[in-house]
Amino acid sequence: MTALLEIEGLTKRFGGVVAVDRCSFSVPAGTITALVGPNGSGKTTVFNLVTGYAQPDTGLVRLDGDVVRRPHPVRLARRGLTRTFQQARIFPQLTLVENLAASLQQPWRAIGRRAVSPSDRTRALQLLDEFDLLRLADERAADLSYGQKKLLEFATVLMAEPRLVLLDEPTAGVNPLLVETIERRIRELRERGLTFLVVEHNMNLVMRLCDPVIVLDHGTKLAEGDPTEVQANPRVLDAYLGA
């Protein structure tokens, strides 16, 4: 399988702390890859480095074989790499449809056109339907419950039909029924050709859903393999217990 995302020798220091230490791994295309590790292992920092929210001290990031010279959120999103955040981020005062319409990635020639064109609205409603949020389509996003906001956020990162979606703790703070919904959506989207890199703490979910599983510890890759392999790895156990 070809690697959609490759990370080579990524290093990031914050003051005296080395958050990410010569970290290398790859995310094969068409997979749901998990990025796990004990607290402080550098998972979110790796996410931030890959998506342009922090600049690496050394190392590089490759997307679909091409080196990403200076990762930048806007450019990466337009190249098909989007992400969600630990605390679900949406546009509070906009309606759900407007949230999705804003996430469409317009070319410059389109900025004079109507904010939400009929085709934009159709596509937004379609996506809201898939997330079971259709009846809230014209409500303000601020009025949603936390779980609904997480679903909305997930929907927004799909609007521009990305190739790779980075999910930062998609089920954190969410009730079990919603976890099931999210898991089902991820599977369905993978069937349609999307690749996922998921940071997660919910180990049951990771074991069910993800393959491969990449384990980070102290900022570098500790283990990589399918769920059973990783689970049986004594060094992984040490890392979690020792942390």
Added chain:
Amino acid sequence: MRRVPAARVGGGALVFALLAVFPFVVHAAWIVNIGVITVMYAGLASAWNLFSGTTGYISLGHAAFFGIGAYALAITFNHVSGGGGYTPFYVLPLIGLGTGVVSLPIAWIALRTRAITFAIVTLTLFFMAQQLAFNLRGITHGSQGVAAPLPSFSVSDFDRPFYLAMVGVLALAILSYAYIRSSKLGLMLLAVREDEEKARSVGIRTTGVKLIAFAISAGLTGMVGGVWAYYLTFVYPQYAFDPLILIGTVLMAFLGGKGTLWGPFLGALVLVPAQQYMLTRFGASELYLVGYSAVFVVILLFMPRGIVPSLSAGANLLRRPPSLPAEPDLGIEAKRAAS
């Protein structure tokens, strides 16, 4: 962002019709003069609102573009003949365009910062512009000022053409704001205001979008400055780059409601006559500054959201019952699980 209802368009047209008719109905020169200043500030506040109200970036440097537009008009007609009649008004669009273009590098520098730092940097840029006006004597004649063309309008209705020119610029500002708000550009600007990092992460070109809004806003401000220069017939650096114009503009937008279409206009309608009154009563002793100060403090402490949002919140409360809270998660999922 739905299509603008006919009632709204009609209401707007009515307002401008009333504005346009005003100087033909009222003949007392001092009243029309207040009208000129009111519409001038309405234009400035609306232009400011086009950037700061939509993006949430509070710019404290916009008054610099007022001064740039003023100098641009005066200096142009020192080298080009034709001033004195209506020609300077026809040149205004060019001045707007020029100011807009000049604002781009300034905006690009300022937009590297966020929030309060942005406010301070834009304020710094304002002071820089004022210093340049004083120091670049070759171009601006420094503290001696630059003469603008001498208008040849009749004395009896002298203020009228300037009043109408200001109304024209205001109309342009309001129309621009309305158009942008209903367009994709407006949607993107709102996204920037709501959560800029989220906007970037879904691929919105936030820098470009902010620059466009800033340039349009600056251009409109420059046009107001151009009319003002012609009205006063002389441009001095301390009046072209006047901190009082800066803070007055911002506070009128706040008072009326920034981020709304008519808020800044309302703010100017309320504050300018009040300011002019204070100026005439206390102008000699400088105590008018204390009057301004008191009014500004009251606005900021008690009405920071502004008139329009407060009114519309009240209207909403009257119009329909408070919306039901969104159903708790468990409810939906239980329904689905049951189906």
Added chain:
Amino acid sequence: MHNVIQATILGLLTGGVYALMASGLTLVFGIMRVINVAQGALVILAAFLSYTLFGRFHLDPFLSILVVTPAIFVLGMAVQVVFIRSLRGAEGSELSLLITWALALGIEGVLSAIYTTTYHATLPSYADTSWDVLGYRLSMVRVLAFAASAAILLLLSVLLTKSRLGRSIRATVQNPTSARLLGVNSDRVSAIGFGIGASTAAAAGAVYGVLYPFNPGSHYDLISRLLSIVVLGGLGSVGGAVVAAMIMGVVQSIVAVEISPIWSAFSFFVVLLAVLLVRPQGLFGVRERIV
């Protein structure tokens, strides 16, 4: 070369006084994320007070620091409680900037009514005295002003590092929520902090009138420089403000000598912009974490 060194010395002496004014401004921002645009007006207010004390009671301006500073400390606390405390929310910083600007206008108006817009200067008998040290001229008042500023800054630093109040202040600057959870009374800290900020303006202002002619409108020139200094140093960093003030002092002095005095204020702004292009958070500022 001689001129450059002379200018540098002068710049350092001036920078010391700016450092004092700026330290209060940046400290207040650090504590409660408020930009006190009236800091310049407070300096001018103190200058006028000191001028009057000198004119009426022949109180030496450097001694008047002891009188003017406590008075303006109390004024500062009152301002915070009455005008600033209620400004909260996401736009609190911008609203407080606007309200302190309004207060600055009020101060300017009152001072104009009392003293008119003529320029004043406090001129004690030693105003023109200068010493010759190694071939360089050192103006006595500038040296005294620098010494006074340095002493007060030292006092401030001792207060911040060694006292209980200082620890509460630093905790609030670093993490307001944690500080409150640990029992710091944030209302009290804010009021006192604002008072301290105003005091630095007062102390500097008492001697400012000896160094420069001033009128009620001078606060704009001052605040524009002070804002550049605190942003350059990094908002909230007192050490940064001091360093930035010294840099600005030297730069403007050299520009005045080598190019022209009319460009000296402008040079503040150029330095600021140049640094911001490379380091938007200022020299010692912390890059706010976005995600």
